[in-house]
Every structure is written in structure tokens, then in C-alpha cells.
Amino acid sequence: MAHSVRRHNVGFLPGMLDLMDPVLSELVNLSLKLGASTADLAILGEGNTSAKVGEGQFYVKASGFSLSNITPSGFSQVNIAPIMEALDGPDLSDADVRGLLGESRVEPTRDPLPSVETFMHAYLLSLRDVNWVGHTHPTPLISLLSIEGCEEIARQRLFPDEIVCCGPATAFVPYVDPGLPLARAIRQSVEEFIDEFGMVPKTIWLQNHGLICPAKSTRDVESASYMAIKAARAWVGALSTGRPLRPLTSQAVDRIHTRPDEHYRQKLI
């Protein structure tokens, strides 16, 4: 008998998504890894993840679900167009945002309400070579993001693997309200970063809030997230000594960022 991958029709169970969709299962796996308590990236309902699926649609975590134990039914399949239109439109009330998020679902009767951070996921997934997005609230990074002048730290690097996994610098976003205002602020910061560095940032810091890692693969989302935590711990440790800091020079950062063997290593990580 010929073997074929079948789509399970689970439409009779409200809130369930197609269990056989490989994008969705990879997204669930990524979310469980980022939500694991040992990772210290997110607890309770913190953080959200997303993935491009086909033309003009994406999966995004729904409101009220925890990354640590999420299942396919914790995600919503969303049309990108109405969300992107809202980014360019007028400000919306909380009720209008909820209405728009509800209407943007591909299957409104099946899927739960998407996260309020759906706007920033839509924008980042619209960028070239971004297929996955992981947004988390790592404890050591929140320490760093609560320090006066942390935007200057975002532009510096302490060690070579930080450059390989997190890029030559990090895009920085000052604190704004979550949802539509945050998505607009992220778009501005990312566009400035692309103008300056000629690439989409591998890591984005949100002041007093957390981390976003947009990437081509789930493996890259993971390596950027884990290395960003390690770098934040290194920064907090170095700052706590009270002694003058010695981050890598911009020449050293450029050298690692453009070295062919580092690009090879990056592929292996």
C-alpha cells in the first residue's frame, strides 16, 4: 500500500489545528524548548512564537497559553494582510484590536484569539528570509534592559560566539505599549538596523520587556535566544564588578562577522 501523509480532519474538536502540518509541529517543538523552565526564557503566559505558512498566512501563539506546555490548539492561523494594513492605519482602541485579531483568523470558529503581539510577528515574518519568530522574556536580559543606557550595550559585543549567533549588533526598541504601538516601534528600529547593517537583526531587545529572535530556521531562533541569555549573564556579571568594561572592538566584531570560517561555524551551530 502506498504510504502518504494525510491531513487529519480534527475540525470536530473546537480549537484543534491540523496535527499533521509539519510547520505547526515544528512550531510547537520550538515553543516547548523556549518555554522549558530550565531555559529561563519565559514562564506562565510569557512570550510567543510564530511561523510562516504558505502564502499570506502564519501561525501565531494565541492569548493565554503557556509556551511550556503548548499544543497545536494553542496556535491560531492568521491572514497577514489585515494585520499589515493595521500597521499603516490609524491607532485602534483595545476593543478594535481584539475585533481585528478575531477577524484575521483563517478559521475564526476553530482557532483561539491570536496574541496581541500578532502585529509584530506579522511584520517580522514579512521580511526576507524570516520564517520563524521567537519572543521571550529572559530574566538576565530583563536585568540588562532595565539599566539606564542599555541601548548602548545593544551595540556592543563581549565574545565571538555572540556575534555568530546574535549578529554584529542588536536592534533596540525603547519601551512602548505592547500590541500595535510596539509593532510600529519594532518596524522603525528594524528598518534603521537594515539601513545600517544591510541585514535583518538576529536579535531585537525591547526595553524593560524582552527579546525577539527572527530567523530563517527554528535552529537559528534557538541559538540566538540561548546565546542572547548567555551574553546578558556575561554583561550583568561584568557590570557587577564595578570595574571598567572591555567589550570587543568594532574591528574585532567586523572581523568575526565577515570571516568565512565563522559563517561555516554558524551553519553548524
Ligand SMILES: [Zn+2]
Ligand atoms: Zn513580551
